[in-house]
Amino acid sequence: MRYPRPIARLIAELTKLPGIGPRSAERIVFHLLKAPEADAAALAAAVADLRTTIHHCSVCYNLAETDPCPICADGRRDARLVCVVERPADVVAVEKAGTYRGVYHVLAGRLSPLDGVGPEALRVRELVERVRKGGIAEVIIATGSDVEGEATAIYLAGLLKETPVRATRIAHGIPMGSSLDFSDEVTISRAIEGRTPV
Amino acid sequence: MRYPRPIARLIAELTKLPGIGPRSAERIVFHLLKAPEADAAALAAAVADLRTTIHHCSVCYNLAETDPCPICADGRRDARLVCVVERPADVVAVEKAGTYRGVYHVLAGRLSPLDGVGPEALRVRELVERVRKGGIAEVIIATGSDVEGEATAIYLAGLLKETPVRATRIAHGIPMGSSLDFSDEVTISRAIEGRTPV
Numbered sequence: 001m002r003y004p005r006p007i008a009r010l011i012a013e014l015t016k017l018p019g020i021g022p023r024s025a026e027r028i029v030f031h032l033l034k035a036p037e038a039d040a041a042a043l044a045a046a047v048a049d050l051r052t053t054i055h056h057c058s059v060c061y062n063l064a065e066t067d068p069c070p071i072c073a074d075g076r077r078d079a080r081l082v083c084v085v086e087r088p089a090d091v092v093a094v095e096k097a098g099t100y101r102g103v104y105h106v107l108a109g110r111l112s113p114l115d116g117v118g119p120e121a122l123r124v125r126e127l128v129e130r131v132r133k134g135g136i137a138e139v140i141i142a143t144g145s146d147v148e149g150e151a152t153a154i155y156l157a158g159l160l161k162e163t164p165v166r167a168t169r170i171a172h173g174i175p176m177g178s179s180l181d182f183s184d185e186v187t188i189s190r191a192i193e194g195r196t197p198v
Numbered sequence: 199m200r201y202p203r204p205i206a207r208l209i210a211e212l213t214k215l216p217g218i219g220p221r222s223a224e225r226i227v228f229h230l231l232k233a234p235e236a237d238a239a240a241l242a243a244a245v246a247d248l249r250t251t252i253h254h255c256s257v258c259y260n261l262a263e264t265d266p267c268p269i270c271a272d273g274r275r276d277a278r279l280v281c282v283v284e285r286p287a288d289v290v291a292v293e294k295a296g297t298y299r300g301v302y303h304v305l306a307g308r309l310s311p312l313d314g315v316g317p318e319a320l321r322v323r324e325l326v327e328r329v330r331k332g333g334i335a336e337v338i339i340a341t342g343s344d345v346e347g348e349a350t351a352i353y354l355a356g357l358l359k360e361t362p363v364r365a366t367r368i369a370h371g372i373p374m375g376s377s378l379d380f381s382d383e384v385t386i387s388r389a390i391e392g393r394t395p396v
Contacts (some may be wrong), residue, residue: 003290004263008253010244016237024288028215032248033261034342034357039214040249047207048242050227051235065202065232065235089224 019049050123059130059140061106061123063088071103073097078102080137084127084156086144094142102140110143119155128158132161138166145172220356240330257328259321261303269293276300278335282325282354284308284342292340300338303328308350317353323352323358329361336364341369 002008003005007029014025032040045170056062059067060082071077071091081102086109094100098137119125129141135147141156143149152167163169173191184189200206205227230238247373254260255267258280261290262268269275269289279300283289289302317323327338339354341347351367358365371389372381381389 003286003295004261005262006244007261010241010248013237013241013244015234016241018229019222019225024217027217029248030285030287031216032245035214037249040245043208043211043214044242044246046204047209047230047238047245050208050230051203051238054202056230063205064201065204065309074316076312086391087228088201089228095200 013087041179061108061126062091062104063106073103079142080135082127082130082136082138083142085142086149086152090142102138105139107143107152110147110148113157122152124156124159128159130162131160131165136165138168140168140170142170246279258302259306259324260289260302261304274299278333279338280325280328280334280336281338281340283340284347286351288340290339303337305350306342308346309353312347322357326357326361329358329363334363336366338366338368340368 003011010029010032010185011025013021015022020028023089032043049190053065054063055065055067057064057067057070057072059072062069062071065069066073072079078101082105083094083100083102083104084107085094086107088106091104092105094104105123105127107124107127109117109122111119111122130136139156141153141162143152143156157167157169171194172187173194174180174187177194201209208230209223211345212218212226213220214258218226230232230241249261249275252261253263254259255262255265255270257266257270258295260267260269262383264271272278273354276299280303281292281298281300282303282305283292284305284307286304289396290305292298301367303321303325307315307320309315309320334387337354339351341350341354355365355367369392371392372378372385378386
């Protein structure tokens with residue numbers, strides 16, 4: 001005898017998720033069995049609704065309930081300014097900052113040759129097409145500052161050089177509210193390199 | 199702007215689960231958005247079915263699809279021998295060993311005064327009632343060998359002393375396939391203390 005079928009089945013489905021092994025799956029199942037029944041129902045409904053309600057925006061490839069997404073559809077945003085990010089989570093992060101008034105382009109990842117992720121796996125072709133269509137003045141490359149993010153930025157900058165748009169990279173340096181002795185060597189070098197006149 | 203509503207909702211539900219923080223919840227959501235749509239549907243169905251199909255056995259309080267559970271309903275099992283365990287997962291562990299032919303009693307936890315878990319939070323009263331009803335010769339206390347499990351075992355042994363059943367504790371000692379120099383001091387002391395004639 002093993003676990004009753006419904007438990008074994010849920011454990012099997014949960015272990016398919018990233019970061020969840022058999023032990024954590026068991027813990028989650030027993031939690032759901034003890035939690036109020038409404039909690040399990042709410043989780044089931046949220047999972048079921050996800051794929052039917054969420055789609056990619058056909059303009060910027062961000063995830064949204066509508067197409068175009070609320071940002072692309074917002075006439076007050078500056079559609080001539082496009083911020084290229086790796087993932088939808090990055091859009092959320094920039095929007096939380098609350099100061100950016102342009103639009104986005106979501107790559108859906110970053111170049112990672114070791115994992116077999118080349119440009120064709122990302123929305124690179126779509127970005128170039130979008131730029132070629134016209135109406136864009138500047139593309140801000142906001143991929144991550146780790147090795148893959150930097151490599152992706154350099155690759156995109158090369159592609160965009162052949163187009164009339166201005167390509168820029170977000171600034172890297174000492175985070176606000178921090179001090180030099182909390183920063184690593186690479187960040188400090190980058191901050192000095194990228195110094196601006198005051 | 200934050201995440202689209204269906205994503206925010208699923209993140210909120212996932213972070214209610216044990217061991218899942220906002221970051222892992224985000225990762226799971228984006229995994230589900232990329233995975234085959236059938237995977238998300240299977241997960242939703244497995245969660246939804248869990249609470250409607252799984253119940254506590256009214257005899258041993260194990261989780262099962264039927265009442266009594268398959269073990270209690272199995273006439274070939276020795277109902278005079280009851281193994282007391284903390285959790286349904288322990289039943290699965292003992293059953294996997296494949297040699298135990300008695301039945302179970304699932305406490306649904308262990309005594310943990312620091313967490314406010316007293317005997318009334320466990321199925322202790324139900325165990326005593328079950329023993330009082332008669333038909334049980336021996337109760338094997340198989341709670342864990344950590345501090346709380348040991349305390350629970352001592353508490354149960356005290357209660358059972360007032361009943362006619364024989365109370366026993368599973369053996370603790372060196373695990374099979376291991377050697378002394380891989381074992382900790384407490385286990386070695388316990389193994390020597392619990393030595394049996396050969």
